[in-house]
Amino acid sequence: MSYPRLPVMLVDDEAQALDSFELALRSANVNNFLRCQDSRDVMPLLAEQDVEVMLLDLRMPHLSGEELLPKITSDFPHVPIIVITGADDVETAVKCMRAGAFDYIVKPVERSRLVASVKTALELRELQRQNELLRAHVLSDQLADPEPFAEIVTNSKMMKSIFQYIETIAHSPQPVFLTGETGVGKELAARAIHTASGRQGDFIAINVAGLDDNVFADTLFGHRKGAFTGADQSRTGMVEMAADGTLFLDEIGDLSPASQVKLLRFLQDGEFFPLGSDVAKRSNARVVVATNQEIETLQDSSKFRKDLYYRLRIHHVHIPPLRDRKEDLPLLLDHFLEKTAKTLEKKKPTPPIELITLLGAYHFPGNIRELESIIFDAVSKHVSGKLSMEVFKSYISKQQPALKADSKGLPLDDSAPISFSEKLPTLKQAELLLIAEAMKRSQGNQAIAAMHLGISRQALNRRLRQADK
Numbered sequence: 122m123s124y125p126r127l128p129v130m131l132v133d134d135e136a137q138a139l140d141s142f143e144l145a146l147r148s149a150n151v152n153n154f155l156r157c158q159d160s161r162d163v164m165p166l167l168a169e170q171d172v173e174v175m176l177l178d179l180r181m182p183h184l185s186g187e188e189l190l191p192k193i194t195s196d197f198p199h200v201p202i203i204v205i206t207g208a209d210d211v212e213t214a215v216k217c218m219r220a221g222a223f224d225y226i227v228k229p230v231e232r233s234r235l236v237a238s239v240k241t242a243l244e245l246r247e248l249q250r251q252n253e254l255l256r257a258h259v260l261s262d263q264l265a266d267p268e269p270f271a272e273i274v275t276n277s278k279m280m281k282s283i284f285q286y287i288e289t290i291a292h293s294p295q296p297v298f299l300t301g302e303t304g305v306g307k308e309l310a311a312r313a314i315h316t317a318s319g320r321q322g323d324f325i326a327i328n329v330a331g332l333d334d335n336v337f338a339d340t341l342f343g344h345r346k347g348a349f350t351g352a353d354q355s356r357t358g359m360v361e362m363a364a365d366g367t368l369f370l371d372e373i374g375d376l377s378p379a380s381q382v383k384l385l386r387f388l389q390d391g392e393f394f395p396l397g398s399d400v401a402k403r404s405n406a407r408v409v410v411a412t413n414q415e416i417e418t419l420q421d422s423s424k425f426r427k428d429l430y431y432r433l434r435i436h437h438v439h440i441p442p443l444r445d446r447k448e449d450l451p452l453l454l455d456h457f458l459e460k461t462a463k464t465l466e467k468k469k470p471t472p473p474i475e476l477i478t479l480l481g482a483y484h485f486p487g488n489i490r491e492l493e494s495i496i497f498d499a500v501s502k503h504v505s506g507k508l509s510m511e512v513f514k515s516y517i518s519k520q521q522p523a524l525k526a527d528s529k530g531l532p533l534d535d536s537a538p539i540s541f542s543e544k545l546p547t548l549k550q551a552e553l554l555l556i557a558e559a560m561k562r563s564q565g566n567q568a569i570a571a572m573h574l575g576i577s578r579q580a581l582n583r584r585l586r587q588a589d590k
Contacts, residue, residue: 122321122365122405124294125173125243128155132163132186133178133205142176142205145232146239150294150391150405160184167197174242176235179206179217187216194221199249201242205230247293254289264288269316273309274456277446283438284313290436291317296388298433299411301440304490307411308371310440314409315367322366322406325359330372334379339396341383348397360393363406373433374414374425385429408433443488447481453489454480457496458508465501470508479510479569482562483517514572553588556581 129146131139131154139156146154155172157163160181175193179186186204193202201223206213209227217225223245224238264270269291270284287310290297297314299307308326315324329337343358360368370376376384387393388408392401410433419425443449454472462469485491499512546554555574563569571581 123153124150124405125153125246126292127171127173128153129239130155130157130163130166130172130175130200132157132160132175132181132189134158134160134181135178138178138205141230142235145230145235148232149236149240150403151239151243160186160189163189164192164196167193167200172200173246174223174239175200175202176239177202177204177222179204179208179213187220190217190220190222199246201245203235203238203242244295247295251289251293255286266317269313273306273313274452275446275449276452277441277449279441279446280449283310283440287314287438288317290314292319293436294405294407295435296408296410296433297436297438299409299438299440300416301411301413302442302486302488303413304488305440305442306489307413307440308369310438311367311369311409311411314438315369315407318367318407320366320407322364323362324367324369325363325406326369326371327359328371329380330375332376332380334377334383335396337377337380338383341387342393342395344396345398348395352397355395358393358395360387360404360406361402364404366406368406368408370408370410372412373410374412374416374419376425378424378426381426381429385426385432388429388432443485443492450477450480450492453492454496457493458500461493461497461500464497467500467503470500470503471506472508473510475566475569476508476510476513478564478566479513479517479572481564482559482569482573483520486520518572552584556584556588560585 129151131142133139133142136158139158143154143156146152155166155170157166161183163184177186177189177193186206190202190204193200198221202221203224203226204217204222205226205228206217207228214225223242226234226238264281264284265288267284270287273280273284275281291314297311299310301307311326312324327340332340339356339358341358341360343356343361344352346352346355370384383393387404391403391405393404394401416425416430420427420430443453454477458472459469461467480492487494495513495516498516499508502512503509556570559570559574560567563573567581567585568578571578574581
């Protein structure tokens with residue numbers, strides 16, 4: 122796969138210098154170049170082919186870099202130009218920077234200095250491109266290509282704005298950090314990122330939770346034959362299998378400190394060593410990670426490296442919980458009813474109208490995965506006619522959290538479902554407020570409100586009549 126998508130233009134009258142620049146950049150996974158030895162060809166080439174970054178030698182026959190620099194910055198201001206020169210004097214450097222140069226490097230060029238400058242310029246171009254796409258999305262409120270998101274069932278404006286952001290960053294080679302509670306669909310989002318990227322390689326997913334350091338290294342980087350006892354043959358690691366594609370690491374918050382170091386080294390250098398090998402391999406796999414944990418909390422307790430966190434979090438996508446996008450419930454209910462009926466080879470049942478109201482009043486700690494599980498159970502028990510509400514009511518009733526108490530019978534703070542203001546309500550006021558909230562969440566359905574309050578419908582109806590007096 123070519124990186125970057127547009128070429129890095131190398132301009133120098135010496136072929137040896139061009140070879141040197143290209144070799145240095147190839148060591149950093151940059152492999153798309155446009156070479157030019159005659160400075161008179163620069164402007165015509167730029168008119169035909171857009172480029173990401175330009176390396177421009179200052180001293181050349183025919184047209185010098187000093188003459189070309191203002192012309193390029195005037196006609197192609199979006200292209201960062203890195204000036205390469207043998208003149209190590211402040212006046213020349215200042216003159217070039219004033220003429221619009223992005224950076225100034227003195228010969229002989231150090232590999233690390235060149236690579237760092239080009240990578241910074243590429244990141245700048247990426248940010249410029251993202252800003253342009255985001256601006257276009259805000260103005261149009263449309264996706265350029267909805268197909269990568271077809272598997273994600275939603276009608277939420279919040280989710281659609283996330284899709285627009287994913288579309289904006291899809292072609293970036295930088296890592297993506299996915300966060301969100303268990304069951305919100307982080308792997309689906311990772312697959313959407315891969316599809317939207319247009320990468321030709323595979324999508325390789327690994328759950329790293331519970332992997333010790335040796336298993337993690339073997340899984341990701343592979344091993345040579347004889348690397349350890351039982352290694353009867355070589356094994357290709359997931360990083361290599363994801364070449365030109367996407368490597369998805371789920372539950373990244375559970376990664377051991379030693380494994381975090383190995384992952385950080387790979388992200389920084391693009392190199393890895395299979396177990397038992399002292400020859401480095403390279404991979405251009407795009408890394409996407411996900412967690413349902415608060416990484417900031419893990420950092421505070423020294424369980425997650427800050428340098429790894431900031432390296433991974435260049436692009437951050439947070440998937441909201443289902444309770445924050447209840448407008449998706451009708452779509453998801455219909456989708457899972459059809460999917461489950463097909464799996465069980467049954468006719469798709471018709472849900473009662475009240476079911477959406479019942480589900481809408483539930484907080485869904487397990488999110489979409491939990492909803493699918495409840496629907497599967499209900500459809501598996503369904504015989505004929507309308508889908509029964511009893512499976513859903515029974516399940517939701519059992520999920521009411523038990524109130525934990527201390528030795529004196531007082532509720533523990535972290536288990537109390539109600540918080541109080543400085544002024545306490547009376548028992549009568551508290552009851553009325555609780556009933557009003559239950560009726561609001563159940564959209565006026567007394568049976569559903571009574572279920573959430575843990576009382577009978579008749580008891581709720583009696584309290585409502587008393588409140589009206």
